[in-house]
Amino acid sequence: MVVQVDPPSPESRAVSSPCDICHDFQPVETNPRASPIDRMFNLYNIDIDSLRDECARCSLLKTIFLRLQSSLLSEYDEFEPINREGTQSNGIWLDPKSDGTALARYTWNMQFKKRDEKGDTYFYREMHIYPAVESEIPKSLTMKKLHNTHWSPKSEESIQFVKDLLQTCEAGQGDHHRCHSEHKPLLPTRVIRINPEDESLSLYEPQSGETGDYVALSHCWGPPSRQPIRTTQDTISQMRASVPESELSCVFKDTIWLSKQLGVQYVWIDSLCIIQDDAGDWEIESAKMADYYSQANLTVAAESSMDGTIPFLQETPDRWQRMIYSAPDQDGHPLTFSFQEHFSNEAFFRGPYNYWKGGFNILPTRAWTLQESVLSRRIVRFALSDVIWECQSTIVHRDSSRALRVADRNIRRAIYALHNLEASDEERRDGASSVWESLVTTYSMRAITYDPDKLPAFSGIAASLAPLFQGRYFAGIWEAHLPHGLGWSTARLQGYQPVRCIEGQYIAPSWSWASLPQAIAVEFMSRLGEELEPDFHPKVLEAFCDRSEKAPFGRVRSGYILLEAPIFEATLTCQSSPNRGVRCKLDFGPEDGEGDLTVDFYEDCLLAEEYGFAKRATPDSRVDYQKDLSTFRAKAWILWLYKRGETQWSGIVLGLDELAEGFERIGYIMAGGVTAETRPKNPVRRQLKLI
Incomplete structure (x- = not known):
């Protein structure tokens, strides 16, 4: 009918x-x-x-x-x-x-x-x-x-939605006063140039100081078999002469088409504008990505495309x-x-x-794309079901009825406020710490194809927030946050893969959240913590990370923190699956205090035992105990960091690495009911090296 x-x-x-x-x-x-x-x-x-x-x-x-x-x-x-x-x-x-x-x-x-x-x-x-x-x-x-x-995001109505907002935002009209800039940005080292005469494409290397509007693309590369065309040392001469449009991915073609509709001549795409097989160029250019996205006239986020073969300007x-x-x-x-x-x-x-299932592979789940989104002064998100505009002033949905139902989570406004609005130093530090922890938690849940990129893919955010923190940056932790900043933990969230072994390739020191390769949420409790009594409070003597001067927020080759603090021997035993949590028995001994404490322990990864000591498991580690949990018994040490109230203490659990002559972090610990009777009477302070 x-x-x-x-x-x-x-x-x-x-x-x-x-x-x-x-x-x-x-x-x-x-x-x-x-x-x-x-x-x-x-x-x-x-x-x-x-x-x-x-x-x-x-x-x-x-x-x-x-x-x-x-x-x-x-x-x-x-x-x-x-x-x-x-x-x-x-x-x-x-x-x-x-x-x-x-x-x-x-x-x-x-x-x-x-x-x-x-x-x-x-x-x-x-x-x-x-x-x-x-x-x-x-x-x-x-x-x-x-x-x-x-509905299609390529509809006339959708494209006009983007055009209107771009014009309003550039002009600083209405609520967009924060977004207006009197000066055109410097062009990146390389951009794709759209020839205004015949619309042909070429890789253009601007003169020093040359300015101009450009569009930046945020996209998923996809699996190796579907990865897009890229510029290499062998192809850069050809790309300077002409970019072969027939070889461009669907996502790249959509981006070029949209740039033409918006009247923007230059486009920055990472795989085309960074020489992918030149380690030196990659290091320099990846460190500039924060500037490239923050200064772009507009960032186009191809959220609905799992890889370059799937156009984002197609019917939903x-x-x-x-x-x-x-x-x-x-x-x-x-x-x-x-x-x-x-x-x-x-x-x-x-x-x-x-x-x-497909949600694992789209843009909002990928590590690199967080900073691309957060740092962009304007971004248009071509999502699965909507076109969404975000800038330093507002969030606008093409579907206006949805806008009434979705909370405004505009992190750009928070960062803008921290940099520009009047506030006391303490308020600015607290606000910056809150934003930082939120971003690290979000980032740690995202997947990354190449584990050593863990710090580079977050380096733009670190560089952007660096002026708000005092001191140096150590592999994802600010000097101003030490020693409490060592007190992060892995969160157990439904749907996330259980903690696994640490791969052999070095990423970061064990005390850094970046040392964990898997996509698993990192939670911070330390900002709410209070200092321990002087006898227990850890004192930072020295901190160091070996890193490139060209990329101070990027990869590290090694690192350590030298502390003065008491540490306390503990015994780790497995009473359930190691993927569901290990019970940590903390025994002070009769000469130091009365009774034993059983505390909550959040292991950083799968654990192993070597020469009687607990350690992070690697692919080569023996983990036979998983077949019989009662056989796991290993020595570890507790380093208390801070407390919440008088009886709840938190710290990290350490394993001894005799070859490296230092301690590696293996987990986070919380203990309730800590009293004068259950803690050591005369803690012995010593120097220890965390690696």
């Missing part, structure tokens, strides 16, 4: 009684019929089987469920819904808002089809639901059928399209809604595998 859709009048809608399942999308806080459980969570918990076909909103929720479940079972074909008595396999958490919109979070409990693989898995999808506006409703549509809007994939749905309500009047799933970076805090 094809119908003409007319909005129902308020008078006709007043006749029907509210649905007791979906509550007609009435917010919990204003609904007298909401249950105590609804009020407790401020959400409606809806059983799929209870949805009523005669209710338009219930019909919508069920149609969305069936669509999502079909996609879910196709993508994750190794799973099936749980069918066990007493276990709810799926459901909806519904969060209606006062503006008529709603957020529906669909959940599934799934099990492996192969019964020899144990463990249930939780999946979820979040759907934004809106009352359809007249402009997006087709003149006719089939009742109770989904209508795809077939079906999963992320806005859909239209109409159904008759109980009184016979059709109600029409639009709904859309928006990719959420928050998925990577809750478990990306259970959200979308």
Whole structure:
């Protein structure tokens, strides 16, 4: 049946009684019929089987469920819904808002089809639901059928959205006064030049001091088989003469096309503008990337492209399209809604595998692209479901209805404020420390292809924030934060791979968070800590990192910190899987205090035992104890760093490296209930070297 859709009048809608399942999308806080459980969570918990076909909103929720479940079972074909008595396999958490919109979070409990693989898995999808506006409703549509809007970021409306904001931002109009600059930026060492006469491309090397507007690209290179064309020592002469457009990736072609639409002649693309097989050029140019992105007229973020073969200016994939749905309500009047799933970076805090397999490979999950985003004064994000503008003044979504629902997390404004607004030195330091810790935590969850790039890929952010901190920079830790800054820990987040062994290639000293190669969240507790009593407080005597003068925030060849502090012997034992946590037994001994303490221990990586000492496991380490956890027993030492209150102490756990004549960090420790009776009476201070 094809119908003409007319909005129902308020008078006709007043006749029907509210649905007791979906509550007609009435917010919990204003609904007298909401249950105590609804009020407790401020959400409606809806059983799929209870949805009523005669209710338009219930019909919508069920149609969305069936669509999502079909996609879910196709993508994750190794799973099936749980069918066990007493276990709810799926459901909806519904969060209606006062503006008529709603957020529906669909959940599934799934099990492996192969019964020899144990463990249930939780999946979820979040759907934004809106009352359809007249402009997006087709003149006719089939009742109770989904209508795809077939939106493309290359549409005239989307490109005009970018043009208008770029013009407003450059001019400093309205709220964009922070974004305006009187001077054109210096051009990078190399740029792609678009010839205004015939639109041909060439690699251009500007004269010293030459200025001009340019677009910078933030993109995913992809796996080796799909990586884009690059400039090498063998090809640079050819590239200076002419860049072969036929060899450009889809992402590069889209970027060039967009630059032409915006009237910008120069484009900076890393793989083309850095000589990729020249280590010296790479070191120098990678250290300048902070300047290149911060000074670009606009950064284009190809978020929807996993690699160069996937254009970002194409029709949005079906999963992320806005859909239209109409159904008759109980009184016979059709109600029409639009709904859309928006990719959420928050998925990577809750478990990306259970959200979308492809999510591991797109731009917001990659290490290099964090600084490209944060440091850009203007960036347009071509996301999976939207085009998003971000600058030093604002965040604007092409989908204006979504803008009302998404929190403003504009880190650029915070950094701008730290550099430019009036504040006391203490306020500026506290603010800078908070921003720094937030960025490190976000960065540490991102994946990187080449582990030694861990520090270079964050060097632009470090360089940008360096004026806000006192002293030197040591492999991801500021001198001003020592010794408390050593007290970071690995966070256990759902969906992240368990800690693993440390690869043989050197990345950073063990006391640096950058020494961990895996994508795993780093949390900071130290800024909330108080100094320990003088007998226990560690004193930094010396700190050093061997690094290049050309890239002071980049790679390090070695490093150490020399401390004066007491350390206390401990015994590590495995009482559960090493991937789920090791119980650390802290024994002071009868001459130093009374009793033993069992404390919470967060290992940095998989541990091994060598000559009786605990150490970080490498690919060559023997970890036979994983087959029999009771066989793991190793000596370690505790270095207390700070306290929270009088009885909660935190520190790091050390293993002895006899060959290097120093201690390596192997984990983070927290102890509660530390009292005068359970701590040493006469701690012996000594010098120790952390490597």
